[in-house]
Amino acid sequence: MNSTVQKKIREVAKQVSTLPACELPQALLSLQDILNDASMRSEQNIVKKEIWSAGLTQVLCQLVRQDFTHCPGGWQCAVSLAALLCECILGLDLLLADSQTFQKTFLPLVIENLILLCKNLQEKYLQIPDFEQYKSSRQDALKFFTAVLDVTVHLVMSYKTLGGKVLMSPRLLQLLITDDKETSIVVMNFIRSIVELSGLLHIAENDICCFLDELVYKLTSTSDAIIGRSATKTVNALAEAESRVVHLLNRRFIGLKPLLKRWQFKGFQPELQKLLSFLTAESAAVTEEQEYHAAAVVIQSTFRGYKTRQMLHRAEKALSSLQRKYRETKAANMQKKLADQQQRALQEQLVASRQLALRNVRNKHLHYIGILPAGA
Numbered sequence: 001m002n003s004t005v006q007k008k009i010r011e012v013a014k015q016v017s018t019l020p021a022c023e024l025p026q027a028l029l030s031l032q033d034i035l036n037d038a039s040m041r042s043e044q045n046i047v048k049k050e051i052w053s054a055g056l057t058q059v060l061c062q063l064v065r066q067d068f069t070h071c072p073g074g075w076q077c078a079v080s081l082a083a084l085l086c087e088c089i090l091g092l093d094l095l096l097a098d099s100q101t102f103q104k105t106f107l108p109l110v111i112e113n114l115i116l117l118c119k120n121l122q123e124k125y126l127q128i129p130d131f132e133q134y135k136s137s138r139q140d141a142l143k144f145f146t147a148v149l150d151v152t153v154h155l156v157m158s159y160k161t162l163g164g165k166v167l168m169s170p171r172l173l174q175l176l177i178t179d180d181k182e183t184s185i186v187v188m189n190f191i192r193s194i195v196e197l198s199g200l201l202h203i204a205e206n207d208i209c210c211f212l213d214e215l216v217y218k219l220t221s222t223s224d225a226i227i228g229r230s231a232t233k234t235v236n237a238l239a240e241a242e243s244r245v246v247h248l249l250n251r252r253f254i255g256l257k258p259l260l261k262r263w264q265f266k267g268f269q270p271e272l273q274k275l276l277s278f279l280t281a282e283s284a285a286v287t288e289e290q291e292y293h294a295a296a297v298v299i300q301s302t303f304r305g306y307k308t309r310q311m312l313h314r315a316e317k318a319l320s321s322l323q324r325k326y327r328e329t330k331a332a333n334m335q336k337k338l339a340d341q342q343q344r345a346l347q348e349q350l351v352a353s354r355q356l357a358l359r360n361v362r363n364k365h366l367h368y369i370g371i372l373p374a375g376a
Contacts, residue, residue, distance in 0.1 A: 006050060008034055022070070023075045024155055028060055032084050048092045057092075060085040061110050064117045075121060079144045082114060086151045090158050107155075108165045114152050115171045121145040122175060122183050142182055151188045156197050163198020176214050181227060184218065188230045192237045200242035200267070211238065211247060213271040219261050229268040232275050239278045246278050253279070 015027045031051060038044040051057055062083060068078040094102055125141035128134050129337065130198060144259075156163045166172060175187045190213070200208060215238075218231040239245040250255070257279045263272050 005034060005047060009047070009050050009054055009056070013056055016056065016059055022072065023067070024059070025068070025071055025073060026061060026082055028056065028063065029077070029080055029084065031056060031088070035084075035087060045091055045093055048088050049094070051088055052092060052094065052098070056087045057085070058106070060088065061106070061113055065113050067120065069124075075124060075144050077140065078117060078121075082117060082148050082151045085110065086155055089155065103159075103161075105289070107159060107162055111152065111162050111165045112171070113167060114148060114155075115166070115169050115175070118148050118175060119171050120150075120191070121148060122178070122180075125183060126178070126180060138238045141165040142186070145183060146186050149186060153190065153193050153197070156194055158211075160185070160198050163194050164202045166194050167198075167200070167203050167211075173207075173210050173214070176211070179223060185226060185230045188215070188234045192234045195234075195241045200238065200245070203242075205244060205248070205366060208238065208242070208245060209248060209252065212245070212252065216253055216256060219263075220256070225268070228263050228266065229271060231266060232263070232271045236271060236274050236278070236293075246281060249278055250281075290318045310336075 012027060012030055012034075016024060019027055033046060035047055038047045048057075056363070058182060064078060064085065068075050069078055073080070089107070092102070121141060121144050125138060125145055128138045128141060130138065152166065156166060172187075176184065176191070178184050178187075212235065215231045215235050219235075220228055222228060233282055235245075235249070239249065257276060260276060260279075266272075281290065
């Protein structure tokens with residue numbers, strides 16, 4: 001890293017120590033240009049280390065907690081800061097002492113602050129009246145909310161251990177417990193992504209039960225097919241990630257299966273059938289075995305169909321060959337029969353001709369005998 005870049009980072013650090021709180025976001029966003037100027041990956045890592053050493057990464061982490069309603073740039077600035085924080089963290093290679101603090105203390109704090117930012121954005125979205133003149137503002141707030149959750153997913157993709165911190169955060173359950181359609185769908189998609197990335201191995205049963213209670217409530221209380229599908233897919237993701245979820249479903253929601261019939265033919269039949277299979281299975285292994293059995297039935301049916309079609313094809317080919325030989329034999333027999341008839345007709349004609357010749361000779365002899373004198 002050249003001295004110019006180092007000087008720029010120190011200038012930003014100096015500004016942060018002197019500027020009022022409302023002007024800090026814009027000053028810190030200048031770090032994005034410094035990161036963009038570092039073209040090679042190795043240079044970016046050095047820049048990230050320098051930003052960490054200057055304490056600016058820690059300032060970014062704390063800054064995303066504040067209310068951006070009256071800050072220059074508003075909540076768009078908050079989303080940009082969250083993205084910048086994520087970029088400063090990803091790929092950061094620190095010394096052992098700093099690395100332990102980074103992994104055990106700083107990263108969990110980042111996750112908690114990002115979820116808090118999501119909570120603030122959700123509240124901001126819900127405060128905007130659902131009228132036509134505020135449609136653009138609601139769309140922007142929802143976009144900001146989704147963007148911060150995407151940043152969190154991006155972090156968990158690089159640091160899988162953060163998935164448990166996300167799922168055990170009390171504020172995540174607060175995000176899920178809402179009657180708003182749009183944000184609840186986004187949160188359910190987010191939970192599903194985190195579960196698929198990190199699983200539920202270290203998640204307490206009580207936390208899992210809280211998620212299941214809210215998801216089942218959404219399944220049984222709403223008539224919106226989009227929410228129903230998203231909730232179903234999320235429950236399935238939880239059940240596939242951890243066998244405990246299957247036991248909890250069968251133990252806590254005994255009467256759920258009949259209630260799910262209301263979702264039949266609503267456009268997500270495969271997901272619904274999978275959830276029903278979890279509710280009827282004693283364990284995830286049984287469910288998996290049922291899926292394997294169903295797959296085996298399909299494979300066997302396909303193979304039998306293939307063999308049957310192959311056999312029919314051979315039979316049709318053999319029948320065609322038999323019919324051809326039959327027609328050839330029949331034609332040969334007809335030709336032979338016709339030749340025999342022609343030969344017999346020729347022989348009969350020759351015999352008749354010979355008999356006629358003999359009759360003529362005999363008649364001629366009789367005629368000659370008749371014209372001879374009597375005394376001759």
